[in-house]
Amino acid sequence: MEAEATKEILLVALGGNALIGKGQAGEVTEQLDNLKLPIRQIVHLSREYSVIITHGNGPQVGNLLLQQESCEDVPRLPLEILVAQTQGWIGYMIESTLDNELMAQGWDSETYLVSLISYVVVDENDPAFLHPSKPIGPVYSEEKAALLPFPTVKTAKGYRRVVASPRPVTIVEKREIKKLIGQGFIVVCCGGGGIPVVREGRTFNGVDAVIDKDLASAKLAEEVGVDVFIIATDVAGAALNYGQPDERYLRRMSVTEAVSHLAAGHFHPGSMGPKVEAAVEFIRRGGKRAVITSIEAIEQAVKGRAGTEVVRD
């Protein structure tokens, strides 16, 4: 166990496309299949790093919301419970894929795995509660979106439902996660950005919201002392003029450059924006390395050969 403590800590935040690929409906078999590519790389990296995996849940939590709205026969659940459900669902898919990959590589008896329920404190006065902005669920056409009974927002891919997305204040299980890492566990946690709760005196109470998983991951990374923070998504990194003829991917940007590009609107608020913001916050709070990269290039990004790295000024 002594040896484990000397490993650097790597946090990989898996984006939605690690689970549901372009044009896929989101069948579980597809999601399990998609996970193999990132998980294989993470298992390789686990020989050298203590590993934490976080993950998104946007499409999944949106689907659960649609399902329960379609059924009058059983009580509806608040949004934080749906987030908790996706932690069970996606945590199981990630852990069993990890298990299968560890068995395939013959390391299963040496490795401890845990997928844990995580909840995250938010501020009840966060202005996000007044301005829902986090896209969840399926993508709709503009015509369809206009007819939906809930608020939507235009994202890079089309229109999606939005819910409140307050900022993460602290990860409730940070002590536990730190201890588990120290004991050599691979830890899957903070699924979907964590179950949002507010602290009222000596009680935690769930709230109707979804926390951005990249911002929650940055907070966790700060609180447990992560060394390398990888944000894995469906593009090669952050780009200026994304989707335009003069689109230009960045290999490195300083914190100051990143903040200036954010302000200039180069990074889409519903997708790349929070990723850049999360990387910036991690580096500002003393983190060593933060890289935004594609699912395919996680290993290369850790080695400094792919993605967009946000560096200190």
Add this chain to the structure above:
Amino acid sequence: MEAEATKEILLVALGGNALIGKGQAGEVTEQLDNLKLPIRQIVHLSREYSVIITHGNGPQVGNLLLQQESCEDVPRLPLEILVAQTQGWIGYMIESTLDNELMAQGWDSETYLVSLISYVVVDENDPAFLHPSKPIGPVYSEEKAALLPFPTVKTAKGYRRVVASPRPVTIVEKREIKKLIGQGFIVVCCGGGGIPVVREGRTFNGVDAVIDKDLASAKLAEEVGVDVFIIATDVAGAALNYGQPDERYLRRMSVTEAVSHLAAGHFHPGSMGPKVEAAVEFIRRGGKRAVITSIEAIEQAVKGRAGTEVVRD
């Protein structure tokens, strides 16, 4: 930490009524409120014992199944994924209630909590796959049950949907759970009997089933070396002639007596039967103490003052 290792290990399996009381619809606020009574007792017991908590999910998983059958817009999920969802949902409710109670008692900074995703290996040739028998979801009247598009069974409370319920072979996370207990964690695991998987070569694959949570708890208790196994439910213990004028609660029964009462049909196959069977299996495999008791009397049962204890012959 040394001290933790010398504590006896207590496993409390929480039945459905720890979450949904008689006549309740199953609103989340009700479930969180109901959990306070058992959790308060478990927090007291955690000063003296290393604690594992398992829980049922019958009403919850049945509700999720109904919800997704009501919605054509998103892909349906296999039953094992719904079980995983209930582990997230109920694990969060239990852990946050534990957290609140630990804060109320001033012990929160000394205690590590973890609710983990658990999956459990079953045998793909288990005859249960041919004979669905596990009741899940809401209770229906006989008239309503006759019209439902899925198989139902008559339980002590009324008619309920049934699904396959194979026997647990091994808990995949047993090494992790043992290590966590040794490190002083309170562990919430094996929710709903665990996510059922079959092992095919070097791969785990989910299967369409639900494992009985008391049998899974007995298997876990055996595999991690539990000392005291408490099965908490909505009656005071096991009774002969349950519900009849000559009903008689038992304070103790030997393994041989229990097996004989089971064979004579004294314990309902959908409710008390698997609890008695789980207690018998635990004692037969070398367990020290197994008690079936009410949610109200968990502490008293641990102290030998309540419930039905199954003892060695």
